[in-house]
Amino acid sequence: MSAILVCPKCGKRYVLENEHDSSRPYSCISCQVALKTVQIEEKLEKNLPADLLSSFAEAPPEVKEAFEREHGMMADKYVIVKKIGRGGMGSVYKAWDITLKRYIAIKIILPSFEDPLSREDDIKRFVREARLAAKLVHNNILQIYEIGKDKENYYIAMEYVEGGTLEEFFINRCKDRRTGKPSREDIREFLGLMRQVISGMDYAHSNNIIHRDIKPENILLATGQNGEIIPKIADFGLAKETTIEKKLTMTGAIMGTPSYMSPEQACAAKLRFSSDIFSLGAVLYRICAGDDPFKGDTFFDVIKQVINNDPVLPSMVNPSVEKDLEIIIMKAIEKEPERRYAKAKDFADDIERYLNGELIQARPASTIYRVSRQIRKNKPVFAASFAGLLILVTGAVIWIAYSFNINKKAQYFLGQADMYYKEQKWDDALNCYTQYLTLKKGDNTAENRKIECEKRIKETREQLARQAKDKELENQALKEVQDAWGYASMVFPEFYKKDDVNLESNMAKVWRRVDEAISRLNSSIEKYPTSAGYFYRGMLNREKGNYKQAVKDLTKALEIDPSFDAGYILRGIVRFDEYIENEMISYKPLTAEELKKSADDIYTEVAKDFHLASGKIKIPEEFEMYKVITEAMTSWNINGKKTLEMLTAGYEQYHSEEFLYWLAVYYSSAGQIAKTEEYLSKVLAVKPQASRAYFLRGNSYYLQNRIDDAIEAYSMIVRINPNSAVSYFDRGSMKGKKGDFNGAISDLSKAIEIEPGYFQAYYDRGNMKIRKKDIDGAIDDYTQALKLFPGYEDAVFNRGNAKRDKDDFDGAIEDFTIAIQLNPKSAKFYNNRGQVRFNKGDIKGAIEDCGKVIEINPNDPKGYGNRGLMMEMQGDLDNALEDYTKSIEIDPNYVRSYYARGVLRFKRKEVNNALDDFAMVIYLDPKFVQAYYYSGIVKRALHNLKGAIDDLTAAIELKPDYPEAYWERGFSYYENSDWEKALDDFRRTIQLDPRTAKPLEPYINEIRKELGG
Incomplete structure (x- = not known):
């Protein structure tokens, strides 16, 4: 029996003819990742041709199960997975194309037992029209791949779409609305989709193909690479299964959905392209107004409505439908084909104008036309009452003649012009003012308004020209962004290679590519900022470990496009990355309170981002897993068990090392060292160049006081990314803890060389120089750190200590005073200033500082001890003795206060008491x-x-x-x-x-x- 090997990273599979060879180690050619063995059951081998065995191994589990269940394939290459729909002529199935390794939809045409001869004709037409439709290749038309015959049954293999139908999308959007009707925001989104659908129909019409059955259920929704919704028209010419006459004999039963039929289709007249335009308009009515344009209890009732009646105006059904949109819809569903849009393109263009806030081309039907059409429609009734009708018509003619005399005409045009002017419809207003002024000259107000209209029209046209230019620049920028990201992502497989010998040269190639891609994105953003440009630059900065810049980039992307859901999700993830680097993997001592506040702050920020993205549907598939990670991590400080369960389930679903890494983070925060190392090892087994895993490992080793191992972990990061300032910083910190001050200074200097604004590196290098007795060098570094971050209290405090060591007491006091201003609650700042004041002979000032130390921390024995010493120097021996005693009461093991009290007692000739104090000192130390x-x-x-x-x-x-x-x-x-x-x-x-x-x-x-x- 043969065996199948699968790459856990890219999913690529390989076949071994001999199962026993699978015991040898194999690596993926693309990823260099160790392959895993997947056994193929003997049953599959028996049913599959040998040349398809490897291909079948790459099929999803549900396909294999379906194959075993159904015992074979259709047309020797399709595995039927499940039924997903049924129509009058057959059923539609989800299937797997074994040769092209993709899902497809198959419509199988079933024979009819009731009317076999008629069905035979329908099948011939069906196949003929399907072949015509297969020639249509358009982004908004469901692609037909093949028309074939298998076991006497015709079938059509088509593109498979999982996003549901436009009808389902419409219902889901409106079900939570209070009115059950779409909002204006919903309508704009629907219009964007319908504009694409209508463009697809225009393409079909240009190929002389009429659809015949456009309805919301025949518009499927796919998801694009960037998470956008792509509508696709399905069932071209396939829905017309029997003649209209046969359907009309079945009164009381609705066959199909007649609400979207054109009047000529309902009358069984010859169809034309405008018939599809009517159906498109009816669909647009449905999703904008929230109801069908034509309704009735039976199929025949609906048909009568379509033929004879105008629908209720959409704005009367849903007030969210604006006037211009209503005009567009009503023009598309005019009863007379010639009064509809001449081409589908004209229809789509008018929608585009409406969405852009431009003047639409459609105009509402005139009153005369509506009256005349009503007369024609009810001709028998008017004929039966001819005399009355004649009087009415005569009266109407007289009224029209009267209404449109010169004065009335002028007033009419003026009224219309003023109305349009108020509504800022400058083109219409200009036209009406021009007509008015032709009839009524000398009206200065109208003249001025006409000039204003001309000015506004010019401004609008200039604005539209600018917008067109901007759109052109945006499209060019987006192309550049895609090219840059593609250029960088070509080398991402290097992160997964197990090649320690060539690691440095391989990664150098990666970072050159990444830097070049960032340079290209910079150029694109400079020419025309786009959310995609900032987003992908943020992702590349994250890969480089530049988390602060990544957060800035993602924030900028969201400023440009607040609906960019992936930006919120990834910004949340990067904020966690930054938190881990700055807090969990930092060596700055933080109090428990500071750690909790820092954690609470980051959880709050990430939760905000997750909330902004949650409930939306625009997350591209490649970023879906980050949504799971973000949701899991936002629960971390509230419900750790939930976080663990979500991350574990996420890994089982996505099989990505990202989940393994965050599981390691989870266990690290819980102090579970063994579990942390287990998951870090799993991460590095899949992605050997995962810098973040080495960061976490270095931190874990540090917490275990395994300083040499921590240095080795950080050294791996330096090998992977020699331009990572933070890796040199962390390794330098570890070398300092080991006592290798020269090595520490070298690494910290490299961090500064890479990132000149790295104030923490200057601070740490200053500390290393102190250990080497390079006081002046330390002061220079502390000063530079303070230039970069003036509020860095530890830097100014340590500079004060360095100045004190140089006997620059005035400079030391000045720095300690600045530190106190930055943090008035730090006892050590007062303590050290007090000591320097004492050294200067300012005993009173020293005592005041000691008093502040005691005020800040009443349980600090050093505060009382130091104040006692200064009281003694001032000659206040009683209070000095009291402070020494208080210090000992707080800490009975505080040696220095026993010693000081002993000396004071000796001076006061309390020799026995003094001897007891000295004996206690010797006992303790x-x-x-x-x-x-x-x-x-x-x-x-x-x-x-x-x-x-x-x-x-x-x-x-x-x-x-x-x-x-x-x-x-x-x-x-x-x-x-x-x-x-x-x-x-x-x-x-x-x-x-x-x-x-x-x-x-x-x-x-x-x-x-x-x-x-």
């Missing part, structure tokens, strides 16, 4: 040198010389070059009469600090005497 030193001093004062010597020895062991400790231990030995050790310590004291030689000289001399020399 056994390497606190000064604590041993002061403890030794206190013990010496208490005459505990052995204890003093032990503590001072411990201080010296921790700090061998500590002259004060040698001094104190020397005197402890001296007081203990241990002359040799005392002499050694005094000599070591002098060696470390020669200034001590003179005060120690008498003690040294005394020791020498004691030692006999």
